[in-house]
Amino acid sequence: MKQRRAVIFDCDPGVDDAVALLLALAARDELDLLGITTVAGNVSAALTARNACLIRDIADRSDVPVHAGAQRPLRREPVEAGHFHGESGLGDLPIGKPREGVTPGHAVDFIATTLRSAIDTSRHVCIVITGPMTNVALALQRDPRLIEGVECFAIMGGARSEGGNITASSEYNIHADPDAAHYVFNAGPVVYAFGLDATHQVRATPARTTRIHALGSRSAVAAARLLEFSNALPANGPREHGAPLHDPCPIAWLLAPQLFRFRPCHIDVEVDSPLTLGHTAVEFRASSERAQNVQWAIEADADGVFDLLERYFAAGRSGKA
Ligand code: RIB
Numbered sequence: 361m362k363q364r365r366a367v368i369f370d371c372d373p374g375v376d377d378a379v380a381l382l383l384a385l386a387a388r389d390e391l392d393l394l395g396i397t398t399v400a401g402n403v404s405a406a407l408t409a410r411n412a413c414l415i416r417d418i419a420d421r422s423d424v425p426v427h428a429g430a431q432r433p434l435r436r437e438p439v440e441a442g443h444f445h446g447e448s449g450l451g452d453l454p455i456g457k458p459r460e461g462v463t464p465g466h467a468v469d470f471i472a473t474t475l476r477s478a479i480d481t482s483r484h485v486c487i488v489i490t491g492p493m494t495n496v497a498l499a500l501q502r503d504p505r506l507i508e509g510v511e512c513f514a515i516m517g518g519a520r521s522e523g524g525n526i527t528a529s530s531e532y533n534i535h536a537d538p539d540a541a542h543y544v545f546n547a548g549p550v551v552y553a554f555g556l557d558a559t560h561q562v563r564a565t566p567a568r569t570t571r572i573h574a575l576g577s578r579s580a581v582a583a584a585r586l587l588e589f590s591n592a593l594p595a596n597g598p599r600e601h602g603a604p605l606h607d608p609c610p611i612a613w614l615l616a617p618q619l620f621r622f623r624p625c626h627i628d629v630e631v632d633s634p635l636t637l638g639h640t641a642v643e644f645r646a647s648s649e650r651a652q653n654v655q656w657a658i659e660a661d662a663d664g665v666f667d668l669l670e671r672y673f674a675a676g677r678s679g680k681a
C-alpha cells in the first residue's frame with residue numbers, strides 16, 4: 361500500500377473549511393492527518409477550535425487531535441468574516457457540545473514539535489492552510505530551521521485575475537494576516553496556492569449539493585447543508601450559480617493533483633497600504649532576484665472536484681447517517 365501523506369491541516373472553520381475537513385477526514389487511507397490546528401479568522405479562535413472538534417465528531421475521527429492556536433494576527437487588527445459563515449461559524453448546522461474538546465498544547469507548539477519530528481524521521485509534512493497563516497508563521501519565525509520538515513505548503517488564499525473578495529484587491533485569508541502570508545510565501549518550501557482565480561471555477565451548484573446530500577452519510581448530509589447555507593447568501597451571488605468552493609481545493613489537490621493546473625510564480629504581499637492591504641502580487645516573470653517557489657493554481661476541474669467529494673462522502677467511507 362502506498363505510504364500515506366503526512367499532513368497538518370491549519371484552518372479557521374468556517375463553512376468551507378468544514379467541508380475541507382470532512383474531505384480530509386474521510387481520506388484516512390490516503391492522508392495521515394497528524395493534527396488539525398485552528399486559528400482566529402472567520403470567527404474567533406475559541407469558535408474555530410470548537411467547530412473543528414464538532415466536524416471531527418461528524419467524521420467519527422477521534423484519532424485526530426485538534427490544537428487551538430493564535431487568537432489574533434501577527435500585527436494588524438483582527439478582521440472576521442462571520443457574514444459568510446454565520447454566528448457559529450458553521451452556517452446553520454446544529455451546534456452541540458463536541459464529544460471531545462481540543463488537545464492541550466498550543467497549535468504553534470504542535471506544529472513546531474511535529475516538524476522537528478519530521479526532520480528527525482525524514483518524513484516531511486505537507487501543511488495545508490485554509491485560513492490566516494498566523495500559526496505557521498509564528499512557528500517558523502520561532503525556529504526557521506523547521507522548514508526542513510516541510511514537504512510543501514498547500515494554501516487557500518490570494519487573488520490575481522479575479523480581484524479581491526474582502527477589498528477590491530485582497531482575498532480574505534491574506535487580508536486577515538498579510539504579514540503571516542508574506543512570511544510563508546517567502547519561507548522557502550514550495551507553496552501550492554489556490555487563490556480565487558482557481559476556487560471561483562469550482563461552484564457548489566444546487567445540482568451538485570443535491571447529489572452530495574443524496575449520498576446519505578453523516579459527512580455528506582453535513583457538507584450539503586454547509587454548501588446550501590453558502591449558496592443562500594446573497595453575497596455569494598445567484599443561488600443557481602453556486603457558491604465558490606474555496607477551502608476543499610487544496611485537499612482535493614492532495615488527493616487528485618490532476619484536477620488542477622498551475623503556473624510557477626513569485627508572490628509578494630502588500631503589508632502596509634490601507635487601500636491594498638493583503639494584495640498578492642503574483643509575478644509569473646522569472647528573475648534572478650525572485651525565487652519562483654509558488655505554484656499558482658490557474659485551472660480547476662470543477663466536475664472532477666465534485667466527483668471526488670462524492671467518492672469520499674459515500675456512505676462506505678464517511679460513516680452511516
Ligand atoms: O476567501 C475565502 C477564504 O476566506 C476561505 O478560507 C474562507 O473560509 C475564508 O476564510
Ligand code: CA
Nearest residue numbers: 374377490491
Ligand atoms: Ca477558511
